[in-house]
Amino acid sequence: xxPVVESGGGLVQTGxxxxxxxxxxxxxxxxxxxxxxxxxxxxxxxxxxxVSWSGGATDYANxxxxxxxxxxxxxxxxxxxxxxxxxxxxxxxxxxxxxxxRKTTFRRxxxxxxxxxxxxxxxxx
Numbered sequence: 001x002x003p004v005v006e007s008g009g010g011l012v013q014t015g016x017x018x019x020x021x022x023x024x025x026x027x028x029x030x031x032x033x034x035x036x037x038x039x040x041x042x043x044x045x046x047x048x049x050x051v052s053w054s055g056g057a058t059d060y061a062n063x064x065x066x067x068x069x070x071x072x073x074x075x076x077x078x079x080x081x082x083x084x085x086x087x088x089x090x091x092x093x094x095x096x097x098x099x100x101x102r103k104t105t106f107r108r109x110x111x112x113x114x115x116x117x118x119x120x121x122x123x124x125x
Contacts, residue, residue, distance in 0.1 A: 001114040002027050004034070006096045009119030012086055020081040020119060022096030028077035030100040036070065036081045037109060038092035038121075045095065050106040051079060059106065063089075086123045093118040 008020040024031060035050035049060045049070040058070050069082040079096065097112035105111060 002031055002098045002100060004096045004098050004114055004116045006094060006116040006119040009094060009121045011122045011124065013124050014087055016086050016123070017082070017084045018086060018121060019083070020094055020096075020121075022079040022081075022116060024077040024079070024098055027100075031077075031098050032100055032102050033106045034072065034079045034096065034098045035106055035112060036079075037095045037097060038090075039095065039118075040092040043092075045109050046092075047107045048094070049081065052106075061107075083121075086121075088123050088125050091121060091123050093120050 002024050003026050004022050004024045006022050012018050031053040033050055033052050036048040037045045038048050039045045047061050048064055049068055051058050051070045051072050067085045072079045095118045096116040098114045099112045103111055
């Protein structure tokens with residue numbers, strides 16, 4: 001496992017932007033892919049976006065495509081999620097995750113073995 005920790009959450013208004021960061025440590029050179037998931041109150045953990053660490057290939061949930069951008073800085077072992085045009089439906093705890101294993105999909109929580117504690121994002125109407 002590669003430990004990760006999120007930062008950058010907060011309270012914003014509808015239409016605002018926010019950038020989340022995820023710092024990886026302790027063996028970050030072994031990372032194969034990282035992703036963002038989110039969990040709204042009373043709901044399950046939902047895939048948001050993923051990025052492959054070496055090639056930078058990205059994948060997005062339909063609900064955030066064209067509004068969110070995932071990126072990584074391999075030299076700094078850090079992943080980002082730039083969120084724009086936020087709505088109250090984006091309110092959730094956002095989790096960063098990492099995996100050192102090669103897989104064919106990175107859209108399920110079970111695809112990742114390391115998780116951060118989460119950062120809260122609240123979008124007011």
